[in-house]
Amino acid sequence: MQQDDRRLDVKIANGWIIDGTATPRQQGDVGIRAGRVVALGDLSDWTADTTIDATAKVVAPGFIDTHGHDDLMFIEKPALDWKTSQGITSVVVGNCGVSAFPAPLPGNHAAALALLGDSPLFDSMTDYTQAVQKLSPMINVAALVGHANLRMAVMADPMATPTEEEQQAMERLLDNALTSGAVGFSTGLAYEPGCMAQPSELEGLAAVAAKHGSLHTSHIRNEGDTVEESVEEVLSVGRDSQCATLVSHHKCMLPANWGRSRHTLANIDRARAEGMEATLDIYPYSGSSTILIPERAHTIDRIRITWSEPHPECNGMDLSDVAEQWGCDRETAARKLLPAGAIYFAMDESEVHRIFSHPCCMVGSDGLPADAQPHPRLWGSFTRILGPYVREAGLMPLEQAVAKMTALPASVFGLKDRGVLQEGAWADVVVFDPETVTDCATWEQPTLPSEGVEAVFVNGVQVFPQAPAQRPGQVLNRAFAAKAKSVEQGSSSPSF
Numbered sequence: 183m184q185q186d187d188r189r190l191d192v193k194i195a196n197g198w199i200i201d202g203t204a205t206p207r208q209q210g211d212v213g214i215r216a217g218r219v220v221a222l223g224d225l226s227d228w229t230a231d232t233t234i235d236a237t238a239k240v241v242a243p244g245f246i247d248t249h250g251h252d253d254l255m256f257i258e259k260p261a262l263d264w265k266t267s268q269g270i271t272s273v274v275v276g277n278c279g280v281s282a283f284p285a286p287l288p289g290n291h292a293a294a295l296a297l298l299g300d301s302p303l304f305d306s307m308t309d310y311t312q313a314v315q316k317l318s319p320m321i322n323v324a325a326l327v328g329h330a331n332l333r334m335a336v337m338a339d340p341m342a343t344p345t346e347e348e349q350q351a352m353e354r355l356l357d358n359a360l361t362s363g364a365v366g367f368s369t370g371l372a373y374e375p376g377c378m379a380q381p382s383e384l385e386g387l388a389a390v391a392a393k394h395g396s397l398h399t400s401h402i403r404n405e406g407d408t409v410e411e412s413v414e415e416v417l418s419v420g421r422d423s424q425c426a427t428l429v430s431h432h433k434c435m436l437p438a439n440w441g442r443s444r445h446t447l448a449n450i451d452r453a454r455a456e457g458m459e460a461t462l463d464i465y466p467y468s469g470s471s472t473i474l475i476p477e478r479a480h481t482i483d484r485i486r487i488t489w490s491e492p493h494p495e496c497n498g499m500d501l502s503d504v505a506e507q508w509g510c511d512r513e514t515a516a517r518k519l520l521p522a523g524a525i526y527f528a529m530d531e532s533e534v535h536r537i538f539s540h541p542c543c544m545v546g547s548d549g550l551p552a553d554a555q556p557h558p559r560l561w562g563s564f565t566r567i568l569g570p571y572v573r574e575a576g577l578m579p580l581e582q583a584v585a586k587m588t589a590l591p592a593s594v595f596g597l598k599d600r601g602v603l604q605e606g607a608w609a610d611v612v613v614f615d616p617e618t619v620t621d622c623a624t625w626e627q628p629t630l631p632s633e634g635v636e637a638v639f640v641n642g643v644q645v646f647p648q649a650p651a652q653r654p655g656q657v658l659n660r661a662f663a664a665k666a667k668s669v670e671q672g673s674s675s676p677s678f
């Protein structure tokens with residue numbers, strides 16, 4: 183090699199390199215030039231414009247958040263500091279059936295769109311991509327197409343059953359979006375209007391996604407009493423259409439259903455044994471969060487308000503306290519708060535541990551950046567995995583946890599040269615202290631940044647702790663078919 187080639191933009195020196203493929207860490211240097219990782223190992227005779235001493239720190243691929251609702255934040259707040267501060271360098275948006283495109287027909291609306299915030303939506307993936315690129319985001323983004331958007335963009339009555347023409351129009355819209363770079367589509371079968379979908383509608387759309395080698399992700403119909411049937415419903419859509427399938431933020435809500443993930447995970451294993459590309463993700467908390475659903479006042483004891491349009495003074499309050507203050511029952515109070523959002527405390531964290539330990543489970547923050555008093559998962563999901571879940575609870579070796587946040591999602595979403603630290607890969611890199619890294623966001627103080635994340639690079643440009651003059655994020659397209667490999671427990675060999 184010529185001496186001239188031994189020049190780097192950045193050298194991250196003397197760290198423990200965890201490369202994303204679940205193999206044991208190795209000590210060494212990581213060399214970055216022109217946005218890519220160009221060398222790994224002993225780079226002591228390489229020169230660099232900037233050298234970062236990573237002694238005793240872990241150097242890993244930047245984390246891929248499989249489940250974001252940051253679609254419109256790429257327009258409104260492109261600095262995205264709730265992502266970079268926990269080491270996230272790419273996020274998949276467009277989840278739970280709602281996305282920034284295609285925009286609904288005039289007059290159509292869905293309450294779940296509130297998960298995204300209230301900026302105007304875009305007509306197409308192409309328009310969304312152009313708008314994001316124009317603003318230069320801080321991190322990379324890959325987009326799913328929301329099924330609710332497809333219904334609302336095509337059907338005069340999105341709560342009806344689509345006619346043959348409407349079905350074809352939805353499939354065409356999806357086909358166009360996937361051709362323009364969307365990485366798959368999502369359903370929100372628990373929300374209107376997605377809940378109105380019959381299997382044939384979903385299978386028709388999934389067949390389009392399968393043709394592109396992409397996947398469908400699903401916020402399943404019911405995460406409580408019929409969680410097993412609801413997982414089977416989306417697996418059967420995948421099976422019948424040969425489409426890769428991801429069960430989003432998998433959980434079993436309400437004490438009567440705790441433990442049922444044994445059955446749902448076994449079902450996912452059976453589907454995989456049959457050859458299906460089936461995966462799942464979680465966020466590491468025992469509380470969930472979405473729009474406020476007044477009926478839940480009867481089944482869930484503790485509900486905390488995250489935002490309320492008519493009563494912002496109730497943000498952060500427990501629904502019971504609001505009801506007491508207003509002298510009414512909890513459901514009545516909830517109806518008065520609408521439109522609103524809430525956190526529901528109805529999960530068993532030891533079950534979250536078990537689900538996360540499944541070899542095909544990834545991490546999706548499901549963060550809701552538009553909420554006034556958000557669920558702490560927005561700021562803390564990935565560092566909560568590294569600290570409380572891996573270092574403190576010892577759920578798995580750090581290498582395996584990192585693989586679930588990097589190479590595994592890159593393979594599922596077809597993100598080429600991402601999720602690994604190898605020569606030629608994009609230089610999405612996080613440096614963290616394995617002894618101290620942890621989440622700090624709490625239910626009471628949900629926007630506290632994490633500790634122990636020392637440096638984050640996106641496409642070779644450092645984005646944390648200092649923000650760069652020019653934001654380096656890109657819109658990512660699918661480069662290859664969904665490959666749902668797994669990160670096996672107790673195995674030191676890579677499964678990618």
Ligand SMILES: [Zn+2]
Pocket residue numbers: 277278401430431
């Ligand atoms: Zn969801």
